[in-house]
Amino acid sequence: MPRLTYYGHACIGIEVAGGTQLLFDPFVTPNGLAKAVEVDAIPADYVLLTHGHEDHVADAGTILRRTGATLVSNFEIVCWYQQQGIEKAHPMNLGGGFDFPFGRVKYVNAVHSSVLPDGTYGGNPGGFVVEAPDCSFYVSGDTALHCDMKLLGDRHSLDFAVLCIGDNFTMGPTDAALAAEWAGVKRVVGVHYDTFPPIVIDREKAKSEFAKRGIELLLPAIGETIEL
Template sequence: MKFTWFGHASFSLEMGGKQLVFDPFITPNEQAKSIDVNAIPADYVLLSHGHADHVADAEAILTRTGATLISNYEIVSWYGEKGIENAWPMNHGGKHQFDFGTVRYVNAVHSSVLPDGTYGGNPGGFIIEADGRRIYYAGDTALHMDMELIGRYWKPDLAILPIGDNFTMGIEDAIICCDMIQCDKVIGVHYNTFPFINIDSALAKKAFAKAGKELILPGIGESKEV
């Protein structure tokens, strides 16, 4: 499985023979200026919630590629009014089998409003199962007790977690999350984009290692087999 990071909380996963793009926030992100958003392939675009720093490039990618949008009902409806009809709405606790694998939409504790002020539904995360792997993308979230259910029933092979603190979990809570979901391999996202979420990356890696966990922090534009 190939993971490519586009900065902030935007990344792609190559799974089940398909390209899955998550929360594309690229063109407004000065740190991601080396990324050509028009060159990003996509079969599916998954949006965890409606904030501009997660959806900024979604419409452009969906229109260019014809990819299928996966998100909550409110976000799918909002894009439908923009002419994006190739979409699959979900809500918390639901799962669906796609041609690449299974997507389960799970709880996140955050807020959600779309760029024009429209209500964005409740924020969420995703558990993706494909190629014999199980990936948990938490979205923007605080630490919450539903993570215990993920550890009890799904035990992901890889977790993609926000670690920037202030608006989401920080390093300490992300480590607790790892214990709750029973996953020791983490890719960190949602950090160092803005002053509010700056962290010391070296100290973060040391903290995870001390807890017996691996924290992967790819460079922007970097692809890794994970």
């Protein structure tokens, strides 16, 4: 059974079968809501970045250097980090998949934008479908609702999804609930909300939007670990 730890904003860690630690979009140090999280204690064997915005990559370089983890992201982001001395990295692009030791990862479409902290073009934003021995799940990254999400339900048997729900910059709860239905999941971990004033949500209202479709929305506390 996979274990998910929420580190605030869109940063999550997921431990899959065999103890492999997957860390997505590390943004902790600049996040005032995540002051209690010790960045130097976050485990990572792989760091997966959905796109280049600072609120998804702020702590990536530090964590990659400390842990020796492998970076997985799109080609442009991987090249940018390689120029900064990150050698363990695996580039991907939309529609492509790769078999890692812990399972298969596919880089899937997201409708958003992407630029790295210094203004460098960040390539196409994306999400990830991970198929490990003990679970299969979708991490949306920052995205609008789009019809490609229907393909996720058609082509994968997903156990859960991690979806942006904060509105304004991404899907809000209503669109995210429909995305979950299309993807064929019954459990969703919500991310990318409450960090900044434009994305503060009504949590109970958000849960009700998912409940209307028979889907459970989980909103773990920052630093909390849950089993899925």
